[in-house]
Amino acid sequence: MRKIIPLFILIFLVAPRVQAQSKMEWFQDAKLGIFIHWGLYSVEGISESWAFYNGYLSHEDYLQQRNGFGAENYDPQAWVELIAASGAKYTVITSKHHEGFALWDTKYGNLNAVEHAKAKRDVLTPFVNAVRDKGLQLGLYFSLPDWSHLNYTHHTKDKKRYTIANDPQRWKKYRKYMLGQLNELSKKYSPNLWWFDGDWEHSAEEWGVEEIKTLLTKNSANVIFNSRLNGKGDYDTPEIGVPVYRPKAPYWELCVTMNDSWGYQKTDTNYKTSLQVMDLFVDCISKGGNLLLDIGPKADGTLPKEQQDLLKALGQWTKKHGSAIYGTRKGIPYDHFYGPTALSKDKKTLYLYVRDVPKDGKLVLKGISNRINVAYVVGEGSMLQKQTLCKVYWNKYPGITYIELPPESIDPYYTVVALKLDGEIDLFGSTTGAIEQN
């Protein structure tokens, strides 16, 4: 007897997945975000929060930086212009890092930019307004730990104030403070994305991850959470290194620094070149992820020249190659093309990202069963010549296609070739044996 699943049960089963997929769509399409680490640490140009946690200086001396955090030349519109010009579709700013310094006018705790720093003003709200005006998506970074707060368990690497088991009441007080700030941020700014950090110090039960998520989805059902909620978020956040193998997770974002530091560090000159940043970006695109590239403004609110230049260079490339970036999905295995690739959402266009031009100027594509209707250079338009070898009418093997790239079409960063296929991409995966009839 055939069993018929009632429609309402089917809807019940499928709906949550469809909803999860659609709430993630803007994120998956966005490809590029800009991370901002701005806080007390930018004053002396030392490592964010970790400087005192690791004992490089005392907590007291670290907090002295409040007298230098002035934001005198802070121009949030200019930041946002630069971010948008880089081609980023979203931005994530540190509302509060592990040391507990809040950039907004919070009524919780006693460490914020309005009452406890030279700036004497809320520096988060004007940024959020500029982001909204520009139509970018807003992400708020929030550190679950607050190493300065007297009711928080950890103070430094060597000093814990208490354990939750020994003083559950004290932990309750800390959670009340943390939830108070989260509620405040959620109500004031309704971010599109929450970027949590520091979950490693406690379990999901201790943080109350479910309660946090319920609170933050109350007013914005479609808000996205990164996975630093003890793994209970919507997308993975590998840090610093692009995953070598294409991640299994459907959604992920690589967060990475331009030099080796998140915040502004005066002695760190180990900047990546614009081509090296592009290498990371293309690697993320081809593996189906996003790049969240970090900038670290100085305490007066200005951005180091190197960082501005990298954002501008990215902008040059993204402006020309938009169709091969936004809304794309992960590419095909390297067995078919020795380099990064991506597919359009409908899987009918294959993009090849060419960093270095082969010595005969020809790109080699193997085992694509589709007909290639047209091959052209993205953002430039030249139609490209193709030659297919090892394809005979009596064999299913689709052959090897050589695509010729004219030297005039080469981009200073990555040249992108689009291949319009006759349908959804069809990869040939069999081996052929002796052909007995031809």
Ligand code: GLC
């Ligand atoms: C780490 C660090 C932190 C930095 C963050 C960015 O978890 O603790 O300093 O803000 O990663 O991804």
